[in-house]
Amino acid sequence: MDNFRPVRAEVDLGALRRNLQRIKRYTDSEIMPIVKADAYGHGAVEVVRVLRQEGIKRFGVAFLEEALELRKHYPEITLMVIGSTLPEYSEVLVKEEIIPEIYQIEQAQALSDAAVRLRKTARLHIKIDTGMGRIGFRDSAYEDILKIAQFPGLFIEGIYTHLATADSPDLDYAHKQLQVFDELYARLCAAGIRIPIRHAANSPALIQLPQSHYELCRPGIILYGLPPMKHKGLEAGFEPVMSLKARISHLKTIDKGHSVGYGRTFTAACPTQVATLPLGYADGLRRSLSNGGEVLLKNKRAVIIGKICMDQTMIDVTDIEGVQVGDEVTLIGGDRENTITASEIAESCGTISYEILCGISKRVPRVYTY
Numbered sequence: 001m002d003n004f005r006p007v008r009a010e011v012d013l014g015a016l017r018r019n020l021q022r023i024k025r026y027t028d029s030e031i032m033p034i035v036k037a038d039a040y041g042h043g044a045v046e047v048v049r050v051l052r053q054e055g056i057k058r059f060g061v062a063f064l065e066e067a068l069e070l071r072k073h074y075p076e077i078t079l080m081v082i083g084s085t086l087p088e089y090s091e092v093l094v095k096e097e098i099i100p101e102i103y104q105i106e107q108a109q110a111l112s113d114a115a116v117r118l119r120k121t122a123r124l125h126i127k128i129d130t131g132m133g134r135i136g137f138r139d140s141a142y143e144d145i146l147k148i149a150q151f152p153g154l155f156i157e158g159i160y161t162h163l164a165t166a167d168s169p170d171l172d173y174a175h176k177q178l179q180v181f182d183e184l185y186a187r188l189c190a191a192g193i194r195i196p197i198r199h200a201a202n203s204p205a206l207i208q209l210p211q212s213h214y215e216l217c218r219p220g221i222i223l224y225g226l227p228p229m230k231h232k233g234l235e236a237g238f239e240p241v242m243s244l245k246a247r248i249s250h251l252k253t254i255d256k257g258h259s260v261g262y263g264r265t266f267t268a269a270c271p272t273q274v275a276t277l278p279l280g281y282a283d284g285l286r287r288s289l290s291n292g293g294e295v296l297l298k299n300k301r302a303v304i305i306g307k308i309c310m311d312q313t314m315i316d317v318t319d320i321e322g323v324q325v326g327d328e329v330t331l332i333g334g335d336r337e338n339t340i341t342a343s344e345i346a347e348s349c350g351t352i353s354y355e356i357l358c359g360i361s362k363r364v365p366r367v368y369t370y
């Protein structure tokens with residue numbers, strides 16, 4: 001789609017590269033970058049292109065359709081779905097050589113059938129629920145895996161789990177989860193089941209839980225430069241990759257007593273210079289930032305006034321000198337000495353930076369810098 005309005009999400013691929021190098025200081029294990037949800041809103045096709053140049057061979061997505069989109073562009077990469085795939089799509093998995101996570105016997109059966117029909121070997125990873133309570137084999141994991149190991153046409157390349165509290169200052173529960181995982185793996189080894197790759201680490205575990213690194217790590221958010229934990233920043237200087245910018249579309253001064261926006265939730269207490277921005281909640285600007293959220297303009301902070309609309313947002317620029325139509329406003333990212341991070345926005349919206357990043361909608365064009 002052509003972009004006729006001055007709004008863009010800038011994606012700094014140089015920062016992405018540097019973040020990968022920083023991640024490598026934490027571990028020697030293989031890195032499988034998580035590029036689900038269009039690489040947390042950054043654009044998976046471009047993100048994968050850059051990470052491949054850095055030597056990454058394996059990528060994780062959440063759903064089959066995300067994997068297929070990447071497969072079209074990159075026939076040779078290893079792709080894994082870390083989420084559910086319905087058994088009826090087993091043939092697609094086998095044909096496109098996409099590694100599914102398997103957490104039900106029926107899925108393994110369907111995958112085996114498809115592999116046999118297509119005369120191929122299907123690679124899979126077994127998901128264990130050690131305490132996340134989401135998906136994965138639980139109590140009968142050992143028996144289930146022994147059964148799956150008997151199915152023809154399958155190669156159990158990996159076994160993995162996901163930690164519920166790796167971002168917490170208290171890692172007791174995470175250690176318990178890893179213990180369940182280790183015990184199961186030891187039993188499988190004793191039974192002669194050889195699974196070459198174990199994995200458990202998301203971003204926070206990569207930073208603060210080296211015991212979880214095993215053969216492979218699955219970082220997401222730190223690749224995109226945001227700290228995965230509240231209690232602890234990122235020492236190694238990770239850089240946010242995405243920024244969100246817009247240019248002022250209209251400027252006016254309103255008199256005392258005049259209001260701004262739907263519902264008249266802002267009324268000027270004195271003459272107020274109001275700038276309008278051509279983006280709104282349909283672009284991923286959270287409506288809860290209405291009357292209080294901040295943006296950067298000319299190295300200063302300006303406050304959002306009135307309710308954020310679907311496509312437009314108003315800010316108070318009374319205290320900023322020399323503002324003109326066309327001036328650039330930063331909604332996420334840095335402007336000289338000032339920065340507004342996705343984490344800061346998340347904090348004011350009562351959510352996490354992840355949701356802010358994936359929330360930047362498709363309507364906002366991604367512009368890549370190198």
Ligand SMILES: *Cc1c(COP(=O)(O)O)cnc(C)c1O
Nearest residue numbers: 034082162202203218219220221
């Ligand atoms: C999303 C996800 C990750 C990545 O998590 P981050 O906290 O972004 O590093 C890793 N593993 C699984 C199973 C996931 O669903």
